[in-house]
Amino acid sequence: MQILKEFSKEYSLWLAVLTVVGMHFFEHTLTQSMAGNLLGLGILFIVIMYAAMAVSHHAEMLAEKFGEPYGTLILTMSAVIVEIVIIVIMMMHADNPTLARDTIYSAIMLDINGLLGVAAIIGGLKYGEQPYNVDSSNSYLSMLLVAIGIAMVLPEFIDPAYHTRFMMFNVAVFIMLYAIFTKVQLSSHRYFFEYKETEDQPCEEGEVCEVHHEINAWYHAFNLVVSIVIIGVLAEILSVFMGNTLSAFGLPLAIGAVGVAVISAAPELITAVRAAVDNRMQTVINIALGASLATVLLTIPAVIVVSYILGMELNLSLTPVQTMMISLTLLVSMVNFNDGETNMLEGFLHVILFVVFSFLLFV
16 A cells, blocks of 8 residues: 555656657647647657656665665666667667767767766865775776777778678677676675775674665666656657757757767766765766766667667767767876866866867757
């Protein structure tokens, strides 16, 4: 009875369901005019963002239940699943072989430069410097450098006749990489992704840390899955309005990719800002860099397999401008995140890179 009472308060879920029903009846009418397209796009974007906040909430509850690094892993996996669902749906509705590439690129820019930059500025203004485990940032950045280089830079130097074979090879390599990295993160080197104050020892030696028995993991896991599914349904409708609007205004399709990245990163952004305010920079690092890594290692194999099955053209090779921006981002990250503390200046540098990325969308 208590679960039903709590479920009735899942307002974002009910609003999303009502929106799906409403769009079923009014979608055709709205797409007939520019005002209708803009209205539909605005409503769907707001509802999807609201549903993404529910994803964030349930992921945070599971994080509190199971502790770190499981918490951020659950959150990043949820966001990546949302991203994969939206990308696949939009790929099926738009004949755009670079949509997946642009979305992955936008997600990396948003996670590292936008999310991490804003969080570092907020934390820097409040605390000056915020500590974290430098082993985590080193691990994430080295993995990102290898994964992005293999999947999105190397194809430019390979004979096009071998691209399909190379992409299928990447599927196997990336699944293996993510499996190994997850094992390292959750077991053998779990301490890499944790940060504990030397004076803060919540569990004495030989004692068991507190487990939050009052949190119903099944309830939050169920709502997490349902929220992701409903976001996927809304995204399919959103793709129609977004395509019409971009075409009408003559805007680049890359803006649609940024929209996908923003939607998928919304739960992470909310959680990261809260973590920065609470002086938990380790959580921010795990979310921002972990989400970027999961996006590359999981989204790329997913879109490769889907495009192969459906016979769709796929181009994951970065443009020269994108290559330069990602190179700058990773280089600045390696310089900034090598001392175990973040500050406002480091955050500002990443935000500047994000501003440049946003400007280049229109150039």
